[in-house]
Amino acid sequence: MVLDNYRTLLLDNGYQPLSVLGWQRALLLDLSERVDVVEYYDDVEVHSPSRTFALPAVVRLRQYLRRVPRVLPYSRRNVLVRDEGTCQYCGRQPSWGKLTVDHVMPRSRGGGSSWENVVTACGPCNSVKGDMTPEEAGMPLLREPIRPGLFRQGRLAVRIQDIPEEWRLYLAG
Numbered sequence: 001m002v003l004d005n006y007r008t009l010l011l012d013n014g015y016q017p018l019s020v021l022g023w024q025r026a027l028l029l030d031l032s033e034r035v036d037v038v039e040y041y042d043d044v045e046v047h048s049p050s051r052t053f054a055l056p057a058v059v060r061l062r063q064y065l066r067r068v069p070r071v072l073p074y075s076r077r078n079v080l081v082r083d084e085g086t087c088q089y090c091g092r093q094p095s096w097g098k099l100t101v102d103h104v105m106p107r108s109r110g111g112g113s114s115w116e117n118v119v120t121a122c123g124p125c126n127s128v129k130g131d132m133t134p135e136e137a138g139m140p141l142l143r144e145p146i147r148p149g150l151f152r153q154g155r156l157a158v159r160i161q162d163i164p165e166e167w168r169l170y171l172a173g
């Protein structure tokens with residue numbers, strides 16, 4: 001795996017998953033003693049001129065943090081989160097970089113950018129649908145787009161197949 005692709009799972013101090021960090025940030029949190037490293041990646045290390053670092057796979061916050069449910073703000077990325085990276089027309093799950101957001105009622109026809117009018121679509125479906133509604137295009141939606149309810153912090157943007165072995169124990173249940 002390319003070094004940049006390594007991510008670190010951040011746990012709260014009760015070992016509940018909180019979020020996903022780039023390993024660089026996790027390393028800084030470790031060096032500043034704000035987290036304890038729970039698991040390291042076995043297959044990789046980083047070298048600075050003077051030191052060698054193991055990459056943290058899972059870290060745990062030292063400080064107690066109240067878990068506050070929060071409302072997921074509307075954004076392109078969070079539309080992908082809501083739809084779990086799944087094209088709402090064909091059900092495919094390409095990489096996130098290849099996904100687009102589609103206006104169910106096209107923008108050119110007055111459709112707004114809101115939770116209720118925007119869905120995740122793969123590039124091919126988006127261009128086939130073009131300026132049509134799903135009915136006109138004969139492309140029914142897999143799920144009606146809705147405003148998501150409260151999301152627990154940390155339930156973000158990790159696809160099942162992207163979860164490293166080192167995290168699995170901490171994501172169970």
Ligand SMILES: [Zn+2]
Pocket residue numbers: 087088089090091092121122123124125126
């Ligand atoms: Zn599609």
